[in-house]
Amino acid sequence: DTEVTQTPKHLVMGMTNKKSLKCEQHMGHRAMYWYKQKAKKPPELMFVYSYEKLSINESVPSRFSPECPNSSLLNLHLHALQPEDSALYLCASSQESRPQETQYFGPGTRLLVL
Amino acid sequence: AQKVTQAQTEISVVEKEDVTLDCVYETRDTTYYLFWYKQPPSGELVFLIRRNSFDEQNEISGRYSWNFQKSTSSFNFTITASQVVDSAVYFCALSEAGGETSGSRLTFGEGTQLTVNP
Numbered sequence: 238d239t240e241v242t243q244t245p246k247h248l249v250m251g252m253t254n255k256k257s258l259k260c261e262q263h264m265g266h267r268a269m270y271w272y273k274q275k276a277k278k279p280p281e282l283m284f285v286y287s288y289e290k291l292s293i294n295e296s297v298p299s300r301f302s303p304e305c306p307n308s309s310l311l312n313l314h315l316h317a318l319q320p321e322d323s324a325l326y327l328c329a330s331s332q333e334s335r336p337q338e339t340q341y342f343g344p345g346t347r348l349l350v351l
Numbered sequence: 352a353q354k355v356t357q358a359q360t361e362i363s364v365v366e367k368e369d370v371t372l373d374c375v376y377e378t379r380d381t382t383y384y385l386f387w388y389k390q391p392p393s394g395e396l397v398f399l400i401r402r403n404s405f406d407e408q409n410e411i412s413g414r415y416s417w418n419f420q421k422s423t424s425s426f427n428f429t430i431t432a433s434q435v436v437d438s439a440v441y442f443c444a445l446s447e448a449g450g451e452t453s454g455s456r457l458t459f460g461e462g463t464q465l466t467v468n469p
Contacts, residue, residue: 280396280459328369334455336383336384336402337403337446342397
């Protein structure tokens with residue numbers, strides 16, 4: 238089973254709202270990732286968690302706040318977003334945070350910021 | 352720094368044609384890993400294959416085959432007898448063994464939009 242689930246599938250929010258994206262995997266993976274993907278572009282790495290600790294933050298604005306409550310769950314808290322933050326947000330997981338590990342992706346959350 | 356180039360932005364074929372998607376990479380590492388992912392309109396990236404830099408053996412999986420050539424830094428992907436369901440964006444990606452924090456980074460190409468017409 239290589240399933241990563243994400244909720245919600247779609248989200249529309251205003252610039253003053255606070256919302257959260259959720260990601261879950263039950264493969265026993267110890268590394269989890271958030272990516273942002275704009276239309277017709279490849280995914281861009283935002284954050285990496287390894288063993289529930291933040292190991293990589295790709296200089297993401299503080300209006301995006303990741304959280305890893307346990308090894309199966311990854312959240313992305315959103316606050317005071319801008320319209321340019323509208324994108325597909327993808328979660329991924331891998332066995333470990335190592336270059337040879339395959340990352341398995343969820344279906345994504347399509348976010349629209351008005 | 353690493354780089355992945357997918358020169359074909361869009362490819363359109365008729366069903367049952369064979370099609371090859373090109374991927375050229377740049378890296379200074381001697382140990383690295385190459386991946387192909389498929390992204391259908393639904394959005395999810397579907398893993399297709401991983402290849403290690405020290406294993407140049409080509410691979411075939413059903414209608415899919417991959418040709419890895421270190422001499423030309425290429426990792427091309429061929430779909431034989433294409434089907435409408437193959438329509439998607441295909442990404443080639445690279446990760447380097449490099450430093451401790453570089454290991455988790457996938458460098459993606461810009462992707463190739465493949466459209467298979469009936």
